[in-house]
Amino acid sequence: MTVAPDKPIVDTNHQDYCVVRNLTLRNGTTGILLRGTGGGLVEHCNIDPADFGIVLDEGAKDCVVRYNSITMNPYSGADPQSKGSWDNWQAMKIGGFYDRVGIDIKNTLGGHDIHDNYIHEHWDGIGDHGNPPWNANDPDANPNLNIHHNLIRNLNDDGMETMGPSVNGQWHHNIVMRTICGCRIKAPQKGPLYIYRNIFIDNIEDLRNWGEGQQSYPEATVWVYHNTSTSNAAVNMNYHDLQAPLTTPHYHYLNNLFWCRQWIHASEPLPLPDWQTGSNVFILAGPDALRPWDAPLDEEESNKIVRQWQRGIELAMEAGRETNSTWVAEGPSGFTDPLEGDYSLRADSPARNRTTTPELDAGKSLPGMETGAVPDHTGDAGALPYGTPMPQLPRFKLPTPMRPDGGETLIVLVGDSTVTGKTAGQDQAGWGWALQHWTTPGIRVENTAMGGRSSRSFRTEGRWDAAMALAPDWVLIQFGHNDQPGKGPERESDAETDFRDHLRRYVREAREQGAKPILVTPVCRRTYSSKGELRDSLEPYAESVRIVAEEMQVPCLDLHQFSREQFSQMAPAESRAFGPTNNPEDKTHFSTAGSTVIAQWVLVLMRQDIPELAEYFESSAHIPAGPKQLETANK
Secondary structure: OOOOOOOEEEEOOOOOOOEEEOOEEOOEEEEEEEEOOEOOEEEOOEEOOEEEEEEEEOOOEOOEEEOOEEEOOOOOOOOOOOOOHHHHHHHHHHHOOOOOEEEEEOOOOEOOEEEOOEEEEEOEEEEEEOOOHHHOOOOOOOOOOEEEOOEEEEEOOEEEEEEOOOOOEEEEOOEEEOOOEEEEEEOOOOOOEEEEOOEEEOOOEEEEEEEEOOOOOOOOOEEEEOOEEOOOEEEEEEEEOOOOOOOOOOEEEEOOEEEEOEEEEEOOOOOOOOOEEEOOEEEEOOOOOOOOOOOOOOHHHHHHHHHHHHHHHHHHHHHOOOOOOEEEOOOOOOEEEHHHOEEEEOOOOOOOOOOOOOEOOOOOEOOOOOOOOOOOOOOOOOOOOOOOOOOOOOOOOOOOOOOOOOOOEEEEEEOOOOOOOOOOOOOOOOHHHHHHOOEOOOEEEEEOOOOOOOOOHHHHOOHHHHHHHOOOOEEEEOOOHHHOOOOOOOOOOOOOOHHHHHHHHHHHHHHHOOOEEEEEOOOOOOEEOOOOOEEOOOHHHHHHHHHHHHHHOOOEEOHHHHHHHHHHOOOHHHHHHHOOOOOOOOOOOOOHHHHHHHHHHHHHHHHHHOHHHHOOEOOOOOOOOOOHHHHHHOO
16 A cells, blocks of 8 residues: 555555455545556445546456445536536646546456446546557557446546447446536447447536547447437537548447437538437427426527427438437427436337347347347337336445544534424424434434524524534535514525625635535425415525525525425415424424425435435435325325
């Protein structure tokens, strides 16, 4: 083991059959270097943070890398869709070429099995960088890679990157979320390269053909099939300063499911694609089938998207591609529940029974398409045939991230009665009550929220100072209910001035204490008009939380919007089931059963927006006995 800032924390140094297991590695340039190692095994390690998580290099062969959690968490520009992320990307590429990789495969002898790793808040996810064009000396580097069942999310560049010979490389059954590019097919030199049954969610681009200068290899064979994609363009063509004719006649795009807005996006000027296509399904992410992250469309925007869609179909026909593919411009997406992250197929999905069974020239099935390799309904497009549930990756319990001092991780809740714990002697609680019961080992939640407090009075009463004295790692902050007009000068705050200033101060002081602040918009009240329409008096405060969160680059859980959508779908009588049992007319507070449902909504938002925080909780599927309306709301 080497301990130095510019050296690997662990270096196997040409020793075969090394096992690296159950280590927490922090603050290294490289976490683990498998150099010259045959049969090495790295598993159940928590690398948090490191510039390069795990690197395979110089003669490494037949190594297994599995069940690891890898992050460069302090790298604040990881989210590719946050404000300023593109400026950050350009600064790193132009100013210093700062690419960092979760799992980096350099010039090795190949045969590696890399699976069930969780790579998040990083620059690049998993990269095959064998025989790079700028240092080409090993035309057979990294053969027979098997990259599968990894969860890759929140990266400021590529989730998966294939470069070099790519001989018999298989990249499959991975989930890639919120990256600039889900999978960059970086001018593979030989192949065959197989990319199949991956699920790409909310990436700026999902599949990108890339090349630069002489990096165009027309004889390379690439198979891209049975993937589920949700980016705006089905395929991106991104080439720079090409010094050779662009042609990819041995690329194959088959049986994929694209929830998109256009066929291709290409840097100009480029010729039309000449890759092979067959039985792809394209679903328009338009007015009838907006993706969870899409903003509502007005008529002008809808028309523009439809024109873009039609132009894509025309280009495909002009190129002689997609002649037996399916284009669906109207109706729902056919996914089970994208809002909850479920991209399995419904029985009525337009992706059903649309595909053919491609075979290799030798008459053999493609990898993953052998008899018995997948369930029935193999004629369905996309990664998940009908009847196959949305996978839960990685397939292991993630290691609990540790504090630098090795102690427990402390999460402090700050807020009012909608957050606080259970009221003694009453069936009333805030959502923090359930959250405290769902922590994983090594995690503690301290609920300092207090009923009746506002963003002003919580500080003036000394409660904020007491919360910070606990030295939290994370602090969740929700106010608004008692800041409204009519609460008195000791509590109320103007939504657009004082309230925002209070939040800014909370965020600033939390950071000064070394805590990670999270802002939470106030949960919606259950107040309805005589017509049964939900009334919303808290939106000005919720909007101020969002504004401060964006301004100060703070994660925000928009509980207000989420709860408003849920309560808007309920009749007033149904919503009363959420209230305290001794006072069902209470439109603000919750019973213990009701608060549990709200807490589960909070976890839904965590998993969507702050996955590293969601790892600390395991919500129970059991809801305390209560009215059927609550059981329904929880589904």
